[in-house]
Amino acid sequence: DIQMTQSPSTLSASVGDRVTITCRASQSISTYLAWYQQKPGKGPKVLIYRASSLESGVPSRFSGSGSGTEFTLTISSLQPDDFATYYCQQYSGYSLTFGGGTKVEIK
C-alpha cells in the first residue's frame, strides 16, 4: 500500500497567518491527491482534488500544489473558521490511504 506522511501533526497559528501543510507519498501518485478539512463531530469536507483543483464553494484562500510524491496545502490568510484538522488522501490505486492529519490550532 502507498503510505502518506503528513507534516506537521500540529500547527499553532494566528488569524491572518499563511499556513502550509505538507504531504509525502511513499511512491509516485501523479496528481491523485485530495485535501480534506474536518471539524469536531463532523464528517470531512473536500477542499482540493487532483492536487490543485479547488472544490466548488471552497474559499480561494485554500490552494494545493505538487505532483509525484510531494504535495502542499496552503491557506493564504488563516480565518477563524479554518481552525480544524486537515487530511491528505491518495487515490491513485485500488487501495486508498490518508495522511495522519494536521491539527491547526489557535496560537
Place this chain on the structure above:
Amino acid sequence: EVQLVESGGGLVQPGGSLRLSCVGSGFTFSDHYMDWVRQAPGKGLEWVGRIRKKLNSYTTEYAASVKGRFIVSRDDSKNSLYLEMNSLKSEDTAVYYCVRADSGSFPHFDCWGQGTLVTVSS
C-alpha cells in the same frame, strides 16, 4: 441537496456481526462509486472499502485490515449502501462514514455522511 445518512451503529461483542446502512439522496446514486471510511476515537481517517457502479460490474475493494471480514454491497433501487461487518474486533471500534466518490475515472471523495458509531466491547 446531496445527502448521505448512515444508520445501524451500536454496541456489539467481539466476534459478533453488524450491518450498517447508508441512504443517499439529492443525486443519482447509481452513477457513483461508494465507499466506507472509518475513524477510531481520537484517531485519523482509514479507508475501509469501495463498491463500484453497475458499469464496472459492482466490483469491490477492501483495506487489508478488514478483507475477508467485511462486505460492501449496494442496492441502487433503494439508493442504499451497506457494510456487513463480521468477526468484529475491538480495533474495529470507530465512527463509520458513508462516502460518495465523484463521477470521474479516478474519483476523490466529494460528499460524506455524518457517521455512525460502532463500539466493539464485551
